[in-house]
Amino acid sequence: MASPTADASESVVELRGVSKIFRTADRSDRAVLEGVDLTLKRGEIVAMLGKSGSGKSTLLRIMAGLVGADRGEVRFRGQPLRGTAEGIAMVFQSFALFPWLTVQQNVELGLEAQGVHKEERARRAEAAIDMIGLSGFNSALPRELSGGMRQRVGIARALVTEPDLLLMDEAFSALDVLTGETLRDEMLDLWEDGRTNIKCILIVSHNIEEAVMMADRIVILSSDPGRIRAEVKIPFPRPRNRDSSQVRGLIDEVYTLMTSPAAMGPRVTALAAARDIGYRLPDADISQMEAILDLLCEAPFFGRADLPHLAEEAGLTDDDLLPACEALHLLQLATIERGDISATGLGRAYYETEPPERKVLFGKQLLQHVALAAHIRRELEQSEDGEIREEHVLRELEAFLKPDEAERVLTLAIEWGRYGEVYEYSYNSGMLTLPREEQPAPGAGTQA
Template sequence: MAENLNPAVTAPAVIELRGVSKMFRTASQSDRAVLEGVDLTLREGEIVAMLGKSGSGKSTLLRIMAGLVGADRGEVRFRGSRLNGTAEGIAMVFQSFALFPWLTVQQNVELGLEAQGVPKAERARRAEAAIDMIGLSGFNGALPRELSGGMRQRVGIARALVTQPDLLLMDEAFSALDVLTGETLRDEMLDLWESGRANIRSILIVSHNIEEAVMMADRIVILSSDPGRIRAEVRVPFPRPRNRDAAQVRALIDEVYMLMTSPAAPEPRVPALAPSRQIGYRLPDVDISQMDAILDLLSEPPFNGRADLPHLADEAGLTDDDLLPACEALQLLQLAHIERGDITTTETGREYYAAEPNERKAMFGRQLLGHVALATHIRRELEASEDGEVGEEQVLRELEAFLKPEEAERVLSVAIDWGRHGEVYEYSYNSGMLTLPREEQEEAGQAGE
């Protein structure tokens, strides 16, 4: 399919999204947007990669395109007709493999054909061909538990390819695999695409990996968060296979890093209060040890306080899925600053790096209270309560005005871990109660005597 490297806008549309929005109902019975006003067209002969951090709605958008969930507003058209539910011609590969453990490789691959009513003999023939095409010949009778992670994902891909879809949707399909296996499978998918043997017209890849997107895609779509909107599109003009070390490829990777880490322009109707100053801000799921390790690496030679993010990722041996959330946390706490794809330690970050462990904890607590609205809110609630205690259920109810319940739990868990480390508050896993630090409670008790 090399002749279709960068399809013209006149190439036939495979799927079109117009003004697609998706809402969720909060605990306070108000609606909040997961996606808002998404316009996107995938045309024949192109691979599109979609990037965006947590809360951007990537997986939700993918499921709308697959017909697994419906849009609340807007329209999805597949091959010119309105999409209502799942459709033949659209197949999806999941991160979790999603295989039936009691079925053999052959039986798992045949499932989609069986749902389409394909006769048994034809199902067997096509499944065998797909299994052979994806490099699993001889494993037809194996059960998923007998296969490695890479082999299980090959089964998931074969199950999608056997239906000969016009549109293949891949949801973090390589992220659960080790780096080498993921790269091998990615290259084999590109070989299938270029050869045309899989008869796929268009591929959409949801990914956290910026380099993977640049190496695979003809076009990269970047979503903003809360709600998810398309904030940028980047054309990838290089022929495949691509050399990741080529200067032009590295420059494009840098550009995408810059777009991923730059703040989105605010909408006119969004309140002046920055999202990071709201209690419902989606705190990145990062351990303090990760932040410390990156800040330590950044502060030492060869970086000496400033680094290009792709270079830092290579030096640290981290994926974007690990690096970007940690860098976001460092910026949130104002220990580092990110601009145009570069990260620089702040003056506070340099002081933090030079401090002893106990002083680091105290500094972390001060930065937390100064810059993370949820931690500040919890602390104020504790100080205002008569007994210096607040139940986590109360905080969760407040968060669910902004976030889905499972996301509220995740965000509160991060805030608890950060607050305990900074000795801003304590938490009992047995009672589910947040409390003021014991020393402060004792001082308050002595003052009241």
């Protein structure tokens, strides 16, 4: 078995000028990915980071051959990639197991698709199950397993095909912290010991610490459209001590890159966002935003914190922390610079006020800095009866965003607007309305 570090100059996958376009509701083209150049070489683990909407999962699926690039070229083993290929395997966040099949049968699926003989399938599947630490569970059904065990099955199903390239899409994010760390460390042990035939691993993650602990190289995508905007090489051997000053410094560096305006996309500044209803609002819960601001303004931070330290104190993953911090930045309640977050004067005032006054301040900032909320409010004020249909706004958003993303963004704008009392929403009728006290009197829009 070849060592994964042998012939490290050998390219496993090459992407040249890869772009992916989607057609909006008004039939215009919008890029999800644009001009991506990336080479994955034998013997390396590469982590890919980027905010939601940066195209990470789309890029992963292009490399897996599950979707095609609209422009550019993908080469695997030196040849153009046309559809799925033997030698590429993928592990999904959702486990993606067939619930009616046993562990053994789920692991054998990839081999069956390759036409491997029954006896050989059974032998290789048993070896993979044993390798991943599930010996004795061959006949168990997925419902009888814990989340960590189900993900082990997903990994075994990928390993059994002996791929050159292993793609991992948020593979540990659905697990609790301890289980995820254990499984991550066991995967690294398999890699370092050379017990698999894998030549290269690409990990898509939201977890900055996970990327620093696992990878030889971190690639960071910007958003709208997704482009590679930074690359960080990690010089430390594995295993790594997360508490060492060198590792903590590198984690801080990646946080800085992840929270810089270029990483968040060309429209991330509050002023720019205020002019663009198609801005991808960060997936942030209001209660979480307020909890982070409260924590930031109290001891030991007193208004300024290192983001990794804040995440640790708040007990939040990067997937929860970074969108909430981006939302605070967008509303001008905090600023983010060089991996640190600071409460603004307005943010400190927000912290010191009572809930009713917080809602008023939130609504004011929302209308000033979030274009979609201001757009909804303006349309409500201009309508005769002070109401508009949710579907109307959704169609407008689909000129900028994919339908599922447009729905997510509108749901957030509705939630934020209702909290800030700048408009109301009826879940039964799907109608957006002005606040009750501002609604036109019956008949006010008609002439006698």
